[in-house]
Amino acid sequence: xxxxxxxxxxxxxxxxxxxxxxxxxxxxxxxxxxxxxxxxxxxxxxxxxxxxxxxxxxxxxxxxxxxxxxxxxxxxxxxxxxxxxxxxxxxxxxxxxxxxxxxxxxxxxxxxxxxxxxxxxxxxxxxxxxxxxxxxxxxxxxxxxxxxxxxxxxxxxxxxxxxxxxxxxxxxxxxxxxxxxxxxxxxxxxxxxxxxxxxxxxxxxxxxxxxxxxxxxxxxxxxxxxxxxxxxxxxxxxxxxxxxxxxxxxxxxxxxxxxxxxxxxxxxxxxxxxxxxxxxxxxxxxxxxxxxxxxxxxxxxxxxxxxxxxxxxxxxxxxxxxxxxxxxxxxxxxxxxxxxxxxxxxxxxxxxxxxxxxxxxxxxxxxxxxxxxxxxxxxxxxxxxxxxxx
Numbered sequence: 001x002x003x004x005x006x007x008x009x010x011x012x013x014x015x016x017x018x019x020x021x022x023x024x025x026x027x028x029x030x031x032x033x034x035x036x037x038x039x040x041x042x043x044x045x046x047x048x049x050x051x052x053x054x055x056x057x058x059x060x061x062x063x064x065x066x067x068x069x070x071x072x073x074x075x076x077x078x079x080x081x082x083x084x085x086x087x088x089x090x091x092x093x094x095x096x097x098x099x100x101x102x103x104x105x106x107x108x109x110x111x112x113x114x115x116x117x118x119x120x121x122x123x124x125x126x127x128x129x130x131x132x133x134x135x136x137x138x139x140x141x142x143x144x145x146x147x148x149x150x151x152x153x154x155x156x157x158x159x160x161x162x163x164x165x166x167x168x169x170x171x172x173x174x175x176x177x178x179x180x181x182x183x184x185x186x187x188x189x190x191x192x193x194x195x196x197x198x199x200x201x202x203x204x205x206x207x208x209x210x211x212x213x214x215x216x217x218x219x220x221x222x223x224x225x226x227x228x229x230x231x232x233x234x235x236x237x238x239x240x241x242x243x244x245x246x247x248x249x250x251x252x253x254x255x256x257x258x259x260x261x262x263x264x265x266x267x268x269x270x271x272x273x274x275x276x277x278x279x280x281x282x283x284x285x286x287x288x289x290x291x292x293x294x295x296x297x298x299x300x301x302x303x304x305x306x307x308x309x310x311x312x313x314x315x316x317x318x319x320x321x322x323x324x325x326x327x328x329x330x331x332x333x334x335x336x337x338x339x340x341x342x343x344x345x346x347x348x349x350x351x352x353x354x355x356x357x358x359x360x361x362x363x364x365x366x367x368x369x370x371x372x373x374x375x376x377x378x379x380x381x382x383x384x385x386x387x388x389x390x
Contacts, residue, residue, distance in 0.1 A: 027065065027067055028066065029069065029324070030069045030071060030094065030095040030096050030097075031068065031069070031070050031071065031095065031099055031312075032073065032086070032089035032095035032097070032099065033049065033071065033072045033073065033100045034073045034085050034086060034089070034098065035048055035049060035073070035075065035100040035101075035102055036074065036075060036076055036077040036102040036103070037074035038076050039077050040077060040202075040227065040228075041225060041226065042227070043226060043227040043256075043302075043304075044226050044227065044304045045102060047302055047305040047308065048102075048124050048125060048307065048308030049072060049308070050295065050299065050305060051304075051306070051308035051309040051312070052070060052308045052311070053070070053295075054291060054296075055308075055309050055312035055313065055316075056312065057295065059312075063319045063320055064319050071089065073089065075106055077106065078106075079108070079109035080109070082106035083109040083113065086110040090113055095119065096119070096328070096331065097120050097121075098121045099123075099311055100124055103171070104126045104128040105172070106126065107121070107123050107126040107128075107131050108131065111134035111137075111138060114137040114138060115135045115136065115137055119137060119328050120137050120138075120139060120328055120331050120332045121138045122140075122315060123138055123139070123140040123142060124141055124142055124304070124310075125307055125308075126140075126142065126173075127142055127143055127145050127176075128171075128176055129144045129145070129146050129176050129385055130387065136332075137328065139336070139354045140354065140356050141311040141349075142303075142304075142307035142356070143274075143303070143307070143356065144355065145176040145180070146387045147383050147384075148177075148274050149177045149184075149223070149251060150181070150383075151362060151380050152181065152250075152251070152271075152272070152362070153182075153183075153184035153188060153190070155271070155273070155378070156190060156219065156221075156249060157189055159271075161190065161218045161247065161249070162191060163190070164190060164192050164219050164221050164249075165192070165194045165195075165196065165212045165215060166194070166195045166220075167208055167209075167221070168195075168197055168224070169198055169199075169223065170198060170199055171200045173223065174223050177251060178195055181221055193217055194211075194212075194215060198224070200225070203228065205231060206239075209232075209236060213240075213246065216244065219247040220236070220241070220246055220247070220248055221249050221250065222248065222249075222251075223250065223253060224253060224254060226256055226302065226303070226304055227256070228253075229255060229259055229263075230262060233248075234263070236266075247271075249270070249271050249272065251272060251273060252274025252276070252277070252363070252374065255267060255270055255374055256302050256303075257277065257278040257301065257302040257373075257374065258302040258304075260365065260372045260373070260374070261300075261371055267365045267372060268365050268366065270364070270365045272363050272365075272374060273363070274303060274360065274374070275358050276302075276306045276344040277361065277373065277374040277376055278300050278302070278374075279376065280345065280376065281376070282345065284342070284343050285343040285344070287343075288301065288309065288343035289301055292305060303344075306342060306344050309342075310340075310342050310343075310344075314349065317335075318332075318335045319331070322334050335354075336354060337350075337351040342358075344358060345359040345379075346359065355384075355388060357384050358382070358383060359379050359380065359381050359382065360380045361379050361380075363376050
């Protein structure tokens, strides 16, 4: 009799323990952060992780009664790895949100998993226009290449640049940049005399740049992924292309804040168009740059960091709005239409496209406080992705 009572008591205790574990699990909100922490795009992963952790440090790790848990996975920018990690995070870890995605193929590889599991996928980096069309559960807090390429194609002909060669990395964002820059430049009376594409893996820019030097255009328009800009700048200068009168114009990935100081004075005067600069003069950005630098041993935040920081804000605010209740559908609905002041300036998440609408800035590399910065000199406000404006 005594033995039976003890068994009952231990069963009851086990059930109570299981209930407590289940309740504890219910009170945890899990964000699966998939990023390239090693390999060619490792700077992207480092910047986004640092920004996500900064946001949590500033805003707490509890929202609407839920404990926020960040689960970081390194996909090394290989889409097959991304897909496997996303599947594991959804099935085994039961994450509430998938986030990160350093390159387009990784974001695309995860789209079917987001759709099938009804898990919001917050894209903090990848920038091909069509990404948000791959799943109704994708929300983007980064940018698109058409957004930033068009502004430069408007600026160039007004500033003596008529004949341009384009040089882009041969994958989704690069093809977007090439297409939208070329269309707008031609519309404005300019001419793209050649379109060159460099492989994504292990690129060698030298033979392409030599070809450009020989053809002597007014300017070379460049898009390469974050992290590859320094190599382009180095080889552009080594070939004396600036001295040959060929101007370098680019999307902001090339004069990446993360690498700009290492490029040296050869980068001075390079004009780019982008949605974020660490030199953006708003109070919100000054505060962000200072806090980011302090938390990361003097590291300067780049446009990837702001995509990660704002991505965390979108997730936190959605969780607040749902009161900590509801699954992926409720979270997704709460992400749509968010309007806020980002370190980059005013932004909102378009409820129809789930894409970000933001200012695009024209910038020039200049000395400021003894360092090199992308200093803004013009702004195009509230730019929607031209890829979806049709």
